[in-house]
Amino acid sequence: GIQVEQSPPDLILQEGANSTLRCNFSDSVNNLQWFHQNPWGQLINLFYIPSGTKQNGRLSATTVATERYSLLYISSSQTTDSGVYFCAAPGGSSNTGKLIFGQGTTLQVKP
Amino acid sequence: EPEVTQTPSHQVTQMGQEVILRCVPISNHLYFYWYRQILGQKVEFLVSFYNNEISEKSEIFDDQFSVERPDGSNFTLKIRSTKLEDSAMYFCASTSPETVEQYFGPGTRLTVT
Numbered sequence: 001g002i003q004v005e006q007s008p009p010d011l012i013l014q015e016g017a018n019s020t021l022r023c024n025f026s027d028s029v030n031n032l033q034w035f036h037q038n039p040w041g042q043l044i045n046l047f048y049i050p051s052g053t054k055q056n057g058r059l060s061a062t063t064v065a066t067e068r069y070s071l072l073y074i075s076s077s078q079t080t081d082s083g084v085y086f087c088a089a090p091g092g093s094s095n096t097g098k099l100i101f102g103q104g105t106t107l108q109v110k111p
Numbered sequence: 112e113p114e115v116t117q118t119p120s121h122q123v124t125q126m127g128q129e130v131i132l133r134c135v136p137i138s139n140h141l142y143f144y145w146y147r148q149i150l151g152q153k154v155e156f157l158v159s160f161y162n163n164e165i166s167e168k169s170e171i172f173d174d175q176f177s178v179e180r181p182d183g184s185n186f187t188l189k190i191r192s193t194k195l196e197d198s199a200m201y202f203c204a205s206t207s208p209e210t211v212e213q214y215f216g217p218g219t220r221l222t223v224t
Contacts, residue, residue: 031211031212033212033213035215040217041148041200041217041218041220042215042217042218043154043202043215043218045212045214045215048210048211048212086153086154088154088213091156092167095211096142096159096161096206096208096211097159097166097167098144098156098159098167098169099144099146099154099156099204099213100156101153101154101155102153103153104153
């Protein structure tokens with residue numbers, strides 16, 4: 001099955017700094033999602049981005065499906081950005097099938 | 112904005128007891144899922160459900176687990192005889208064929224003592 005790997009595993013930033021999180025996947029995908037897990041454990045949808053670039057406020061994401069990676073950019077980081085960031089891709093050929101999650105990047109933003 | 116809801120938010124149970132975790136998916140969604148996350152680990156797929164039957168299940172989803180859509184709104188996960196290793200956060204998710212994007216509920220933290 002597909003393998004999803006994220007880097008770096010941990011990241012510590014000073015408030016206001018920018019960062020890039022990477023997600024590599026082992027097979028071609030037609031769906032890619034980014035999530036933020038907040039300190040209460042909730043999974044918040046950030047982006048559904050099978051290809052191309054999307055922006056939402058200080059966050060943006062780019063997926064290059066042909067090269068099997070996706071990037072999540074966080075600009076002007078805030079303490080509320082802290083938490084774990086997961087990417088997830090379909091585990092089979094169906095878009096409506098299971099998602100396979102990466103191990104996550106744990107981000108700590110210091111004031 | 113519509114959202115997936117889950118109850119309870121936290122459940123503590125004794126080993127060997129049955130638990131039922133409840134989810135209300137987004138109303139026009141047709142595909143439903145359960146995932147779990149053991150503390151400090153990644154999110155793992157358990158089961159997917161469509162048209163009133165299981166469409167896929169993982170090796171974790173053994174005979175101790177079952178799912179049901181008892182009415183038009185609820186989607187439940189039952190663990191028949193809980194084990195210590197069932198302690199985890201359980202997430203319900205749903206999607207529609209049009210959007211494909213999976214939306215997750217806030218999770219139920221299950222603690223087995």
